[in-house]
Amino acid sequence: MEISDRKKKILTAVIEEYIASAEPVGSKTIAELGDLDLSSATIRNEMAELTTMGYLEQPHTSAGRVPSPKAYRLYVNELMNRQRLSLEETDTINESLSNKIQQFDKLMSDVGKLASSLTQYPAVSVAAPRAATISRFDLIYVDANTFIAVAMLSNSTVQNKLVHLPFSVEQGMIVRLAAVFNTNFVGISDDKITPSLISSVERACGDTMGLVSVIAAFAIDTLNKAKEGEAYVSGASHLLRLPEFRDPDKAHELMNYLSDSEHLLGLPDDGVDDIQVLIGPENVAKELQDSSVVIARYNAGDNMRGIIGVVGPTRMDYSAVAAKLSYIAAGLSRLMGMSEAPRGFEKLQIKGMEMITDEHKEDSP
Amino acid sequence: MEISDRKKKILTAVIEEYIASAEPVGSKTIAELGDLDLSSATIRNEMAELTTMGYLEQPHTSAGRVPSPKAYRLYVNELMNRQRLSLEETDTINESLSNKIQQFDKLMSDVGKLASSLTQYPAVSVAAPRAATISRFDLIYVDANTFIAVAMLSNSTVQNKLVHLPFSVEQGMIVRLAAVFNTNFVGISDDKITPSLISSVERACGDTMGLVSVIAAFAIDTLNKAKEGEAYVSGASHLLRLPEFRDPDKAHELMNYLSDSEHLLGLPDDGVDDIQVLIGPENVAKELQDSSVVIARYNAGDNMRGIIGVVGPTRMDYSAVAAKLSYIAAGLSRLMGMSEAPRGFEKLQIKGMEMITDEHKEDSP
DNA sequence: TACTGGCACTCTCGCCCTCTGAGTGCTAAT
């Protein structure tokens, strides 16, 4: 059966009422809203039909109706009106992002915190794994027992390691090693760094003290680290505020699931849309079957992708959450993803100096 | 009134029973343990006195007794027998630590996760703030628009930044800048990097394009980052397992408190003992008044101090938690704090190669 | 004098019962 316009209106009203109250919605409540000029009896009939059509559910006979996942899906796809953020809200987000972006390594977790405090739901922040090779290598001589290894990766990140040695090396050796590494280790993936390569390099520069091994280990370590994704969860405690998680066992189950980042690292792969909503049973993980997830993807240039997501009950304010997340994601892409434009420069301004970015735009994209 | 030996024994029994069961303990339960050969009536009398002395409390007239904070304090100070970890447990810890220590920047949060999973309580991992200066500076030329700034700090950490420029610079300029920075910026604290210093340096190397500012900003940023402490919370969901946090509001309050790292950064300062137990009202924060905190301090060399702590109900298995935490802390100090011995070297072994460390010792220190 | 058995007393907790009220489905009237 096709769903009539009037049914859609009623369904929308039920969903929005339920999102606000978390309690089953009765026909009388809807009638009294006054949006549609219908008696409660008429609405009752419509709601009965919506129930047989699978859009509404009754917890028990004499209770009101609760939207089904199918209803939320319809709501998200066509019923809800996409919310625009207020100027105030976009300003807050822009300001937070500008501040956060100063410290690149904390960015991931800070963005999660921002999303969480903005939406009042737990947020997950995930950086997609990305393959990388070393594109430049350097060794900085500090003293006879110490040098710093620096590796710049193909994804434009730089890693370093301070190495103390239990013996002395002369500066010339360090310089020679750097040169050899730059010819042998640049542009290859970590599984190409085999023991046989290491020993041939050892012979090439006359290293008998295991220096090459140490540096090669650093290279492997760095590449591995780059390959791994990262995942952070922020604001998990927001869950406990919600009526659907008053039961500590339920809350515990979900929080436990979220705290294992293994589960979250898979998220960035499937799905192509900029923003994606997974409602209840649409989630594959059984721990999420009663919850919904809103995910925004961003592209931070240099083949680094990430997602920022929010977890909540199926009764979630999809409209507001989606608007906020996509604004954050767009802001991230804008601030970080300008591969063409000069990068890094604008991140290094002294506090108080103006950021070199576009002027703030308050349109949510 | 002085507390007799027999009272101590009874108190210990009550505390341990309560720690295990989370329910008020009656005289009969203690009598049936058989540890002391006394009738329930005698124990009843003793418990009544312990109550007037302030060691026990009654939730209501006809319930058993619950230990007071004062009782836990006595228990921790002299009653409990300090637990030794099993060989198995120490092996697990040692192994985890060896693995974690590979990736220095994740160490903090990983150690928290370890403590949390070991104790089954939420854990906090805090790195104390530490002042630092730059002890060596280097700029690595990548291409005409790109260089890498590397700063080694007095605390032996190394930071770097990839800098893209919206214009070209020649390699000679980069080299000259590095030299100038090494003479002007080494050994000074961040508040010495004033605009006037920057402009004098700018004049010294003929920089008209703001390069010096960019690099100085990196220096300030790096020093600031080093000065800030870091705090992580792991395994907060463990709280929900505990009977005292079945009430979602209580759990929410504590989790909320913990999630704001501001509160935790203060922890490392006060207190001098290696291991410290704060019971209920001994905590200054009102959110912790009903909970206990066990803190272990470690010293990771290079003037880096940190604490690893566990938060739980006052009814906490102090003995086991303290043993585990202090073993972890000692392990950290051992693995990282060997300032005299070669450092860094042992962290860079290829996976599968043996770690260069002391053999595992199963003594808890 | 120190301990113990016994007993009356108290109070929580779980259980059952009842009652109320919200919400429904259906029918007859408009």
Added chain:
DNA sequence: ATTAGCACTCAGAGGGCGAGAGTGCCAGTA
């Protein structure tokens, strides 16, 4: 097609009751 009206259902709140755990106290015993 819509609505008013009505009988029906059922969760949840409130009250009463009994069981059981634990206590304090007293009198008796070693």
